[in-house]
Amino acid sequence: MSEQQASHRTATPSSTGNSPYALVLAGGISHEREVSLRSGRRVADALLEQGWRVDVREPDAALLPSLADAGYDVVWPALHGASGEDGALRALLDLAGVPFVGSDHRAARLAWDKPTAKTLVANAGGVTPRGLALSRETFRELGAPAVLKIVENAFDFPLVVKPAKGGSAQGVSIVPASDALPRAMVEAYTYGDDALIEYFVPGVEIAVGVVDTGDGARALDAVEIEPVSGAYDYEARYNAGETRFYTPARISPKAASAASELALLTHRALGLRHLSRVDIIIDSEDRAWFLxxxxxxxxxxxxxxxQAILARGGDLGTTYAAIARTAIGAV
Incomplete structure (x- = not known):
């Protein structure tokens, strides 16, 4: 989908009748713009297959004034990055009285801030690697060498450094030793004002999706992630052939159960709704670690x-339509 198509594309099935009418928001100005455009196209196509009427557009100055008269039954934000996930847009849609797919603005803000999400999950009984959030201002005021020295003395390596807010593995570094830490901090600060340092937990990297299609939240099969390069970075996530995926994951029944429980615990502890994806590490003792x-x-x-929806013979169109109808009925 091109930028022009994202702004103007209207896709309508040949026979609409009283078909539900959805607006898919895609694009935006975040670092994850291209991913958003692809996600938005896939959502729109899936809903079209179910007989929905669908508009796809960019978020812009004309969006909010147009919502009142457009007649949309639901909005599906497919905006990755801050514009779609930090809660601000969702708060405005709430104020406008427009049903939308996904968590409300309060839950989105909690999940968007990784250190906050880790704390809430840990308080609810989940296991998460020990971590430390550091702002760019801390480095300026206290001096990077002194701050990093404290970190080096308090943590064992390897570590993971990543932006405290954001997605798609942008700005994430695995730090094998202390000499690589300064560069990792600079990389994380490229994508935000706060960085999260946490222990690197070796194990099997999986993701567990949670969806609610009208009968309560349920965990999907875990998807195992095996990057060809060894790192599940931005290129590995969105370029075909860069990562091998296994669904269900090649983990023990005990680990699969622990992962499902952790995903549902996370979904509930943060007050999420409709859909979410929890990133987890399964260690050598089959423990599930929340990331x-x-x-x-x-x-x-x-x-x-x-991938998780399709793995058990599910259909994207049927599932997405059910999620959207759940969002409409929740208002």
Missing amino acids: EVNVLPGLTETSLLP
Whole structure:
């Protein structure tokens, strides 16, 4: 989908009748713009297959004034990054009285801030790697060498450094030793003002999707992630052939059960709704470690939640339509 198509595309099935009418928001100005465009296209196509009327557009200055008269039954934000996931847009849609797919603005803000999400999950009984959030201002005021020295003395390596807010593995570094830490911090701060440092937990990387199609939240099969390069970075996530996926994951029944329980615990502890994706590490003792949660999972052709839906013979159109109808009925 091109930028022009994202702004103007209207897709209507040949026989609409009283078909539900959805607006899919895609694009935006975040670092994850291209992923958003692909996700939005896939959502729109899936709803079209179910006989929905669908508009796809960019978020712009004309969006909010147009909602009152457009007659949409539901809005599906497919905006990755801050514009779609930090809660601001969702708060405005709430104020406008427009039903939308996904978590409300309060839950989205909690999930968007990774250190906050880790704390809430830990308080609810989940296991998450020990971590430390550091702002760019802390480095300026206290001096990077002194701050990093404290970190080096307090943590064992390897570590993971990533932006405290954001997605798609942008700005994420695995730090094998202390000499690589300064560069990792700079990389994380490229994508935001706060960085999260946490222990690297070796194990099997999986993602567990949670969906609610009208009968309560349920965990999908875990998707195992095996990057060809060894790192599940931005390129590995969205370029076909860069990662091998296994659904269900090649983990023990005990680990699969623990992962499902952790995903549902996370979904509930943060007050999420409709859909989410929880990123988890399964260690050598089959423990499930919470890493982060995404309230707007990628929905591209290589994304994890769609793979989990399809793995057991599910249909994307049927599932997405049910999620959208759930969002309409929740208002």
